[in-house]
Amino acid sequence: MSAVSDSLLRSGLHAVQADLRAGTISVRQIVEHYLRVNRDKQHLNAFLEIFEHDALHQADEIDARVRSGKPMGKLFGMVIGVKDVISIKGKRLTASSKVLDDFESLYNATVIDRLRHADAIILGRCNCDEFAMGSSNENSAFGPVLNDLDNTRVSGGSSGGSAVAVQAGLCMATLGSETGGSIRQPASFTGTIGFKPTYGRLSRYGLIAFASSFDQIGPITNTVEDMALMMEAMAGQDPHDATSSPEPVSHYSEHLDAPKKLRIAYYPQTLDNPKIDPEISAAMYGLIDKLRADGHVVESCDLKYLDYLVPTYYVLTTAEASSNLSRFSGIHYGFRDMEAEDMESVIRRSRSKGFGKEVQRRIMLGTFVLSSGYYDAYYTRAQKVRRIIRDDTAETLSSYDLILLPTTPTTAFKLGEKTTDPIEMYLADIFTVQANITGLPAISVPLFRHSNGMPFGAQLMGNYNSEELLFSVTSYLLKNY
Numbered sequence: 001m002s003a004v005s006d007s008l009l010r011s012g013l014h015a016v017q018a019d020l021r022a023g024t025i026s027v028r029q030i031v032e033h034y035l036r037v038n039r040d041k042q043h044l045n046a047f048l049e050i051f052e053h054d055a056l057h058q059a060d061e062i063d064a065r066v067r068s069g070k071p072m073g074k075l076f077g078m079v080i081g082v083k084d085v086i087s088i089k090g091k092r093l094t095a096s097s098k099v100l101d102d103f104e105s106l107y108n109a110t111v112i113d114r115l116r117h118a119d120a121i122i123l124g125r126c127n128c129d130e131f132a133m134g135s136s137n138e139n140s141a142f143g144p145v146l147n148d149l150d151n152t153r154v155s156g157g158s159s160g161g162s163a164v165a166v167q168a169g170l171c172m173a174t175l176g177s178e179t180g181g182s183i184r185q186p187a188s189f190t191g192t193i194g195f196k197p198t199y200g201r202l203s204r205y206g207l208i209a210f211a212s213s214f215d216q217i218g219p220i221t222n223t224v225e226d227m228a229l230m231m232e233a234m235a236g237q238d239p240h241d242a243t244s245s246p247e248p249v250s251h252y253s254e255h256l257d258a259p260k261k262l263r264i265a266y267y268p269q270t271l272d273n274p275k276i277d278p279e280i281s282a283a284m285y286g287l288i289d290k291l292r293a294d295g296h297v298v299e300s301c302d303l304k305y306l307d308y309l310v311p312t313y314y315v316l317t318t319a320e321a322s323s324n325l326s327r328f329s330g331i332h333y334g335f336r337d338m339e340a341e342d343m344e345s346v347i348r349r350s351r352s353k354g355f356g357k358e359v360q361r362r363i364m365l366g367t368f369v370l371s372s373g374y375y376d377a378y379y380t381r382a383q384k385v386r387r388i389i390r391d392d393t394a395e396t397l398s399s400y401d402l403i404l405l406p407t408t409p410t411t412a413f414k415l416g417e418k419t420t421d422p423i424e425m426y427l428a429d430i431f432t433v434q435a436n437i438t439g440l441p442a443i444s445v446p447l448f449r450h451s452n453g454m455p456f457g458a459q460l461m462g463n464y465n466s467e468e469l470l471f472s473v474t475s476y477l478l479k480n481y
Contacts, residue, residue: 001025004033006169012223013172016077020066027059027066027077027121034079034123038170044146046155046164048084049092050124055079058121073119075233078226080115081165081174084125085132086217087206088112095208096140097130099328099335099354109206110241111175111217111234118233123171127161130356131325132177132210134158135185135428138419139358146415147190149454153412156186159220163190166220173221173230177207179214180313181407181432184444184459187220188407191446191455193474194220195227198465199439200245202231203238211320212243214313214436224475228252231467250468256475262296265400267303270431276409280456283448284406287458290481291404298404301396305389310426312389313433315369315382321359322366328354361422390438394463397440402473403461405431407444411454435461443470445477 002024008015009030019025038050062076082088085095087105089112094100112122129139137145137160145155148168155164159176163186166174176183178196187194195218202217209215217234221227231252238244266288271281288298330336330350337349355363369378396403409430418425435442441464444457458477462470 001029004029006037009033009172010169010222012225013075013078013229014225016172020077027062028056030077030079031055031059031121031123034171037168041148041168041170043151044148044164044168044170045127045143046145046161046168046170047081047123048094048096048125048127048142048161051091051122055121055123062119062121073117073233074229075115076119078120078173079123079171080120081123081126081162081171082112083128083159083162083174083176085128085177085208086112086175088122088125091125093208094141095131096128096142097355097359098141099351101141101335103334107206110203110238112206114234115230120233126159126165126174129158129160129182130359131208131321132158132179132182133321133358133362135181135425136413136415136418137161137186138415139356141356144415147412149191150412152414153454154189154415156189156412158182159194160186162220163187163192163194166190166192166222173219173226175217176220177215177217178436179210179317180436181429183218183220184407184432184442184457185428187444187446188455188457189412192220192222193224193227193446194218194444194457195231195470196435196442197231197235197467198245198441200243201235201247201441201465201467203241203244205238205240209320209324211317212324213320214317216436224256224471224478225253228256228471245465247465252468252471255468256472258476259469259472262402262473263400264291264296264298264402264404265301265396266298266404267306268300269303269306270405273306273409273430275427275430276406277411277450279450280406280409280411280448283456284404284458287447287481288404294480299400301400301403305385305392306430308385309389309433309437310430312382312385313429313437314365314426315378316386318362318366319370319379320366322363322370325359325363330354386437389434393434393438393440397463401462401469405459405461407431407457407459411450411452411456431459440464441467441470443474445474447477447481
């Protein structure tokens with residue numbers, strides 16, 4: 001058999017499966033390759049745990065089925081990392097927090113069952129910001145994830161471990177989760193493809209909740225073909241999740257041909273924003289010019305509520321986090337301070353010692369906006385603004401196929417650069433939160449390289465259930481731009 005090369009694995013699953021069927025490589029070789037790379041790049045801190053025995057055992061089973069000519073799942077040969085907020089039965093599930101340091105999941109998330117049914121191999125748990133709260137992966141109780149291109153820079157967050165695992169060739173693809181850009185932002189920082197599906201397109205059953213009306217699981221990959229295949233395997237209604245969509249699942253991977261001439265909107269308020277790096281703005285304007293030269297209609301459109309996006313997002317998500325994280329009390333499971341003397345002190349001391357500073361900050365903020373006397377002033381008003389933002393975005397998408405935005409205002413910043421200023425850190429999400437507020441699908445496409453050597457992405461946002469169009473346009477951009 002031939003040796004497994006990094007270039008083959010990065011080229012996409014179809015090429016890998018062709019070699020597997022031809023017998024020139026084996027699934028065991030693929031897993032062993034990734035195990036070696038993970039040992040060599042442990043310093044990146046992308047994985048919290050590798051399931052070496054399980055992965056090799058599953059690889060041998062799949063190899064035996066390939067040799068016997070039995071039907072295989074559409075993802076056979078794909079080795080996947082999973083963000084540590086998604087349940088895998090019998091494995092630790094910590095949300096990168098001391099509160100759940102020794103907790104073991106009792107069941108699989110629906111997306112895990114569906115990936116395994118498609119013969120994907122789960123390699124391990126990926127590091128993330130604690131309870132998915134952060135934009136740099138510096139809030140993990142187990143240390144920050146380092147960017148593989150420059151170890152002095154952040155990976156992005158909160159799915160930083162998932163993004164770096166793909167960037168560094170530690171696995172073929174990963175699952176992340178998003179509440180306000182936690183897939184797309186680290187994808188932009190690492191030069192990978194990151195996708196947030198339509199809210200409800202993937203089941204949230206088995207996902208540790210941060211803000212339930214915003215949260216969505218999604219993939220990070222090197223190729224759009226792999227992303228489309230993963231979505232085919234995972235998407236669809238789930239009886240365990242009442243918010244999952246009954247919309248039929250398309251064969252996304254079969255519809256990646258160049259799209260028709262498109263009508264695309266862009267917001268001058270994002271490209272001329274004082275917070276955006278001038279090189280990112282120039283690159284986006286250059287992309288607009290190229291799209292127009294290729295016959296697409298690209299027009300400016302007013303984003304009247306840009307300054308309200310981040311405040312609305314943080315009022316509502318912290319309120320939901322305050323409610324969701326109340327279950328971590330030191331009573332039923334997870335970390336308990338053994339020096340506590342009564343129930344009240346058990347809860348107070350366990351949370352104070354178990355939660356990190358950023359999680360505590362958001363719980364306190366959420367509790368404040370839900371408190372008597374402030375509920376209507378903050379929470380109710382933010383819900384009304386959310387509806388206005390949804391309606392305004394829907395009005396734009398009634399006239400255009402897509403909205404084009406930068407994914408991030410900057411490239412990956414230095415470790416520690418923004419940790420003392422929460423507002424600056426929160427503004428890293430300024431261009432991604434719109435998709436989560438509205439529930440719309442959005443993708444970060446790795447098209448650009450900054451003069452500082454770091455990648456950054458262009459972002460496309462489509463209408464509800466427009467995954468097929470987004471994948472098609474992403475494929476077109478990566479091939480032609």
